[in-house]
Amino acid sequence: MSWTWISTNGALIWQLTREQIYIGVLPPLIGLVISLPLGVLAVRWRWFYPPTLTAVNVIYAIPALALFTALIPALGLSDTNVIVALTAYSLCIIVPNVVAGLRGVPAAARQAATAMGYGPLRRLVTVELPLAVPVIMGGLRVAMVSSISLASIGQLIGVSSLGYLFIDGEQRAFPTEIYVGLILIIAIALACDLILVGVRRALTPWVARL
Amino acid sequence: MSFFTYAWDWVTQSANWHGSGSIPQQILAQLGYSALPLLIAAVIGIPAGVAIGHTGRGAVLVVNLANGWRAIPTLGLLVLLVVYLGFSILTWLLPLVVLAIPPILVNAYEGVAGVDPGVRDAAKGAGMTSWQQVTRVEVPIALPLILVGLRTSAIFVVATATLAAYIGLGGLGRFIVDGLDSYQYGPVAGGALLVVILAVLVLAFFAGLSRLVVPAGLRKQGKTE
Numbered sequence: 113m114s115w116t117w118i119s120t121n122g123a124l125i126w127q128l129t130r131e132q133i134y135i136g137v138l139p140p141l142i143g144l145v146i147s148l149p150l151g152v153l154a155v156r157w158r159w160f161y162p163p164t165l166t167a168v169n170v171i172y173a174i175p176a177l178a179l180f181t182a183l184i185p186a187l188g189l190s191d192t193n194v195i196v197a198l199t200a201y202s203l204c205i206i207v208p209n210v211v212a213g214l215r216g217v218p219a220a221a222r223q224a225a226t227a228m229g230y231g232p233l234r235r236l237v238t239v240e241l242p243l244a245v246p247v248i249m250g251g252l253r254v255a256m257v258s259s260i261s262l263a264s265i266g267q268l269i270g271v272s273s274l275g276y277l278f279i280d281g282e283q284r285a286f287p288t289e290i291y292v293g294l295i296l297i298i299a300i301a302l303a304c305d306l307i308l309v310g311v312r313r314a315l316t317p318w319v320a321r322l
Numbered sequence: 323m324s325f326f327t328y329a330w331d332w333v334t335q336s337a338n339w340h341g342s343g344s345i346p347q348q349i350l351a352q353l354g355y356s357a358l359p360l361l362i363a364a365v366i367g368i369p370a371g372v373a374i375g376h377t378g379r380g381a382v383l384v385v386n387l388a389n390g391w392r393a394i395p396t397l398g399l400l401v402l403l404v405v406y407l408g409f410s411i412l413t414w415l416l417p418l419v420v421l422a423i424p425p426i427l428v429n430a431y432e433g434v435a436g437v438d439p440g441v442r443d444a445a446k447g448a449g450m451t452s453w454q455q456v457t458r459v460e461v462p463i464a465l466p467l468i469l470v471g472l473r474t475s476a477i478f479v480v481a482t483a484t485l486a487a488y489i490g491l492g493g494l495g496r497f498i499v500d501g502l503d504s505y506q507y508g509p510v511a512g513g514a515l516l517v518v519i520l521a522v523l524v525l526a527f528f529a530g531l532s533r534l535v536v537p538a539g540l541r542k543q544g545k546t547e
Contacts, residue, residue: 173521175481178514181498184507185325258392265397268488269502275397282401282489290405294398301393 114288125277129296132273135194136260137304142195143202144252150203151210152236161211172204176265184269194266201262202255209251213244246319249312253305260301264293325511332512343496345516352493352520355483359418360476367423367475368468371430375437375464376456384431391424396482404489414486421482422475429471433464465536473528480524484517494520 118125154161174182179197187193217240225235241248267275274293281289313319332338339345374380399417407413437460445459461468487495497513 169525170522173477173480173525174518175484175521177481177484177495177498178517178521181502181510182325182514182518184510185323185328254389254392257389261393261395264395265485267397268485268499275395278395278398278401282404285405287402287405290398290402294395294402297395297398298393302390305389305393 113291114286117286117288118292125292125296128272128274128276128293129300132260132263132275132297133300135191135198135266135271135273136263136300137256139195139198139259140202140206140252140255142199143206143255144248146199147203147206147210147251148241150207151214154207154211155214164207168204168207171200176201176262177268180266180269180271189270191271193269194263194271198259198262202259205255205258206248206251209247210244213247214240216247217243242315245315246312249308249315253308256304256308257301260304261297264297326515328507328511329515332508333515338509338512343492345512348492348494348496349516349520352480352483352495352517355414355418355486355491355493356476356479359415359422359483360472360479362415362419363422363426363475363479364472366419367426367471368430370423371427371468371471372434372456372461372464374427375431375434376452376460378435381431381435384428387424388428391421394421396421397485397488400482400486400489409490413489414483414491418479418482418486422479425474425478426468426471429467429474430464433467434460436467437463462537463540466532466540469528469532469536473525476524476528477521480517480521 150164154164171179176197179200180193183193183197187196221239221243222235225239230239263273264275264278266273267279274297277289277293281287281293333345371384374384396417399421400414403413403417434456441459441463442455445455450458483491483493484495484498487493487499494513494517497509498517501507501510501513
């Protein structure tokens with residue numbers, strides 16, 4: 113490790129870290145916003161789920177490098193390209209979890225809400241979704257961690273992130289740069305994971321803490 | 323022009339189908355680079371996961387592996403190994419094997435650990451030895467999840483083998499990386515299309531495999547990840 117390189121390049125590292133967080137963290141959040149209605153629809157209309165699941169499995173199987181490059185004619189070599197691709201992957205992970213979470217809501221809870229005079233929308237928002245939070249959060253955590261790590265591949269189509277340190281470190285045969293990139297990406301992923309665990313606990317105070 | 327017209331124009335040029343580095347050669351290379359690490363990872367991951375699931379020892383490790391594994395940026399790992407080892411077989415094989423093990427191990431563990439205790443007791447009560455319980459009861463019941471693990475790893479290995487073109491590995495990723503380097507979108511699109519087709523075939527392969535090997539009584543329970 114060359115500590116002098118790290119101390120003289122602090123500004124660059126900070127810049128790349130911010131880009132990495134932006135490109136990596138945004139997609140799972142957008143993915144969550146899209147997944148909630150999709151998941152609700154898939155639970156409401158049963159026929160809608162099998163084709164959705166197939167589509168989701170196929171998209172998830174596409175390697176990131178292929179998906180980024182396939183989006184070039186439509187979106188160019190831009191942040192948007194990588195963010196759209198990573199959002200698609202996030203959907204693949206979160207939608208099945210939204211469906212599983214909603215299907216796992218105990219029938220008794222649903223019936224109790226109905227008996228108390230809750231309409232379908234109020235029941236969904238105040239009873240079913242909160243009870244599904246742990247499962248949905250499980251999906252969001254996986255999506256978040258993989259999105260942050262995959263964002264670095266965007267560097268291969270010129271979208272700047274900590275992946276720059278991998279490419280530059282390889283070309284200069286300079287391991288310090290690569291280590292800095294690896295450690296920061298894993299650290300960002302773990303930090304976001306911990307934040308999501310905290311959010312889940314705050315949202316579901318009734319779940320026993322382990 | 324759209325992605326598909328670029329890809330189609332390039333894939334249908336007959337020159338790309340002959341000679342060294344042609345499409346058929348790279349498809350074969352990609353299959354080899356993907357199958358070998360998957361096989362090694364399965365040989366290590368399935369017995370380890372089954373053993374942990376059967377004995378319950380080491381379960382904490384598995385739970386942490388399940389999520390933490392995805393945080394590792396594969397591109398970084400690949401270039402780090404290139405800097406230290408140069409380009410050798412270990413440079414690409416090692417990370418592919420290491421990163422393909424967690425999903426296989428975690429799913430094998432969950433499959434075996436999730437076997438109904440009643441079924442487990444029944445097997446014991448029928449006089450089965452520990453080995454018989456594992457091979458005749460627990461593993462068959464865990465098969466759907468074991469296959470999900472293999473599929474997840476296969477998808478991951480195909481993606482990483484594609485990425486490894488950046489450090490000089492052959493396979494379909496070559497077309498993408500070389501095309502990006504020379505600012506030619508034709509091979510990039512064609513390579514990406516072939517990779518997508520390969521990924522879909524991998525999915526279809528595992529769907530077929532699960533029909534073949536999963537006991538009929540269990541088929542409805544196959545979970546999707």
